[in-house]
Amino acid sequence: MNAAEPKSATRRRFSAVVRGRAAIALLVTACLVLVGVAISGRAPLPAGLQFTQVGHWVYSNELQSAIHVDGGTNQVDARASVPGAEQGSQVAQGDRSGYVVERSRISMFDKSTLSVENTATPPATETPVVLESVGGPYLVYRNAGQIARLGDPTATVPAGGPLSPPVVTSTGTLWVHRIDNGSLCELPKGTTRLACPAQLPAGHGGLLALVDDQPVVLDTAADTLSPIGKDGLGEPTAIGVKLPATAQVANSAVDGRLAVADPERNQLHLIDTTGLGQSRPAAKPVSVELPRDGRYAGPVATTHVVALVDETRNEVRTYDAKGSLKSTKKMPGKSDKTRLARGEDNRVYVDSADGAHVLVVNGDSGAVTEVAVDEQARNQTTSAAAPPPSSERADNPPPASPPPSKPSAPPVAAATAPGAPRNVSAAAGDGSATVNWVAAADNGARVTAYHVSWPGGSTTVGGGARSASVTGLAKGSSYTITVVAENSAGRGSGASARVLIQGPPAGAPGVSVNAKLGGQVSASWTEPDLHGATLLHYVVSATGKGDQQVSGTSADFSGMSGAVTVTVRAVTRYGSGPALTGATGRGSATVPTEPPTIKITKVLSWDVVLYVSVTVDGKGSETTCEVTGNQGGKSGSVPCKGSLDIKVTPGNWAGALTLTATVKSAGGSGTDTWSGTPQVKPPGSSGGVPIWLGPIALLGARREKDKRGKEKGVS
Incomplete structure (x- = not known):
């Protein structure tokens, strides 16, 4: 790369180089062995076929190789020579290829031939976070705010700013959090642009995790946990513990609790997530005391356990959701910095800095097993290259023999029915359920279908599917849902999950x-x-x-x-x-503190109707007002507040006029009395000379009006 080459060109070159890998990859039916051993039984991979990656790759500094560790057997079973990689390089794997990731170079090797195919320049010169998933792997360069997807289609996606640790769902959707502006963004499998449906308030720190494979954010300023949806943040739930800004959260929940490491108090908190989004208080968190002088990396979670590394003691510690210590094991040798990663096989792999050792954490029991990577790889290489017996040395040649006949092709094992699907689970919906599983072993023939059945129904999905929707289920009933894989040899054994079908919670009362x-x-x-x-x-x-x-x-x-x-x-x-x-x-x-008050401020008369101006103080309560006269006439009860005019219907007025205004509320009642002669003035008029009329004049005016009305009616 030319030093003057612009960054945008570098990114285009990175994507183009990675896309240049072989268009057709081969599926190995025999086990991968060390370099130099022949690979047989290969066949083209069907387009779009997805795999759950088995095991873990680590880069050995001494052997200058990417070495594969089978977590099920705790054995080294493959080795790809990648000379010249820097110490501490990470290794990521996709469906067909592996990638040795350095700060300045990415080397891609074919997982079937174990040979390097290509190299590319990364979008930033920093150590990225590596996430293996469907559609990936992903490399997230947090400081530079860049995301490199090495899966199909390859892409470099700018995030626009620095990022906190990312997470990725089982469907291949990557979630990131912008530290600078609080945006919570997703990059679904196969897309090349971030969408940001939610945002944290300004000044709030956020840590991403998964609960039931759905994204959540831990707000370290408010000490709350909120689900993230298409419409933004869901209802926050208080976590019940005060966390520092330096807290570290696990990638996912463990049996309904999310593990959070507090490095300032040397504690591991297990936070209840079962009530998330259900408008009910969370259970009290479980807090575990860690060794006081420790310095911790992690935590990283599997289905049933969480692992973290005490870097002071160079020791892996595992716990269950109740906070019980399941296992401790020291990393052999001296290691400046270990690296934890969760594999897609539900195990945690802890690499030594030089790649010479890997500790494998069982995702169910929490047991920790050591794999001596360099030692196993050297022994297998030595065994494969052992010198011939003394009778075959050059100074003692063996007797002549006839030329060998043409070797026959190795026998091909007959395909059998698939194995049972793994990790079958079912999540209840409103009269429905979503069933998820991990691919069944194909046993020599591609899985063509998965059959999902339950009491009262069944459905069939394609061999590449990993989930199915079941509808028409009765609310309040339990169902056992069974998944069976099928290939050309027939149907295999089934695996089941039990689920209780529920409807939604009740709405809000009025x-x-x-x-x-x-x-x-x-x-x-x-x-x-x-x-x-x-x-x-x-x-x-x-x-x-x-x-x-x-x-x-x-x-x-x-x-x-x-x-x-x-x-x-x-x-x-x-x-x-x-x-x-x-x-x-x-x-x-x-709640009122005292009864309301009312004050009559003015009384106007016009056209034999009184307009009484009052000022009302309800003392914080809703009030109603009424005005009555001593010679008949009243307003009726009306809502009142502040200053207003109340209209009083005509009464039999003669002589001195007395009006009583009454106000009522939940706090009691109050009154005010007015006596005198009203001011005659049209309501709402401004200016002019007021006309004062005594009681007799008022009565005469009324009679004159009545007379004019009668005459008008006669005519």
């Missing part, structure tokens, strides 16, 4: 709140949409009060003050399933 003088507050609500579930009870709380269970649709509170908000949630159940807490309904009111 809540009304009434507050009275003396701190008495009463609330009532309407029954929400239960979606066909059985109502168990309501959970009701008011400002400053704890939750209480209520079977009816009303509740009273005493000793309240100020602004009061009452929340109501319906708790329901489908059949024998767990209780579900519904959406929250809210209502508010202000």
Whole structure:
């Protein structure tokens, strides 16, 4: 690369070089062995076929090779020579190729031939985060804000700013968090542009993780956990522990709890995620004390255990979701810095800095096994290159023999029915379920279909599918769903998962709140949409009060003050399933501190109608007002607040006029009285000389008006 070459050209060159790999790769039916051993039984890979990567590749500094470790057998079983790579290089794998990743170079080798095919220049000169997944692998250059996808299609995607540690789902969607502006962005499999559906508030730190294979963000400023969806952030759940900005979160949850390492307190917190998005409090976190003088890398989670490395002691520690220590094991030799990675085979692999040793963490039990990488690779190489027996040396040649006949082709093993699909799981929906699995062993013939069955129905999906949707299931019922793989030799054995079908939680009740003088507050609500579930009870709380269970649709509170908000949630159940807490309904009111007051400020008369101006102070409560006269006539009860005019219908006025204004609220009532002669003036008029009329004149004016009305009616 020319030093003057622009970065954009470098990125284009990077993508073009990686795309230049062989168009057709071969599927090896025999086990991969060390370099020099013949590979047989290869066949073209069907387009679009996806694999769960088995095992882990590590770069050995001494042997200058990428070496494959089978986590199931804890044995070295393949070696690709990649000379000249820098110490501590990472190795990533895709469906067909492996990649030795250095800061200044990426070397691609074919996993079937174990030979280097190409090299490329990375988009940034820093050590990236490597994520192996469907559609990947991905290299995330956090400081430079660049994402390199080595899978099909290869691409370099700019993120626009520095990133926190990324995560990737089982479907190949990469999620990243922009540190500078809080954006939470996704890069789905096969796409080349980020979409950012959510954003953290300014000044809040965020750590990404997966819960049930869905992205969540841990807000280290608010100490909350929120799901991320297409419409933004979901309802936050308090995690129950204060975290520093330096906290480190695991890639995914372990049996309903998310592991978070606190390096400042040397603690491992296991945070409850089972109530995420369900509007109910989370369970108290489990906190584990770690050795006080330790310096920790990780954590990294599998299905049932979480692993982290105490770099001070050069030791791997594993825990389950309850915080129980499952295993500890030291990394052999001296290592400046270890590297943890979760494989797609549900194991954690811990590499020594020189690649000479790998510790394999069992994803179910937490047991840790050492693999002496360099030693195994050297022994296998020595065995393959052993010198001939002394009788075959040049100074003692063997007797002549006839020329060898042409070797026959090795026998091809007959294909058998596939194995059972692995890791079958089912997630309940609203009268439905989504079933997921890991590919079954093909046993010599490509899997062409997966058959999914349950009591009352079945469906079939293609051999490349890893999930299926099941609909028409009865709410409140449990189902056993079985998945069976099929190839040209027939159907294999099935694997099952059990799931309880539920509908959605209840909707939000409509809540009304009434507050009275003396701190008495009463609330009532309407029954929400239960979606066909059985109502168990309501959970009701008011400002400053704890939750209480209520079977009816009303509740009273005493000793309240100020602004009061009452929340109501319906708790329901489908059949024998767990209780579900519904959406929250809210209502508010202000507790009055004293009765309301009213003041008559002006009385106007026009056309035998009185207009009484009043000023009302409700003391924080809703009020109604009424004006009555001593000679008949009244306004009726009207809502009132602040300054307003109240219209009083005609009464039998004669002599001195007295008006009484009354205001009422939940805090009590108040009155004001006015006596005198009204000012005659059209309502809403401005200026002019007021006309003052005594009671007799007012009565005459009224009679004159009545007379004119009668005459008009006669004519």
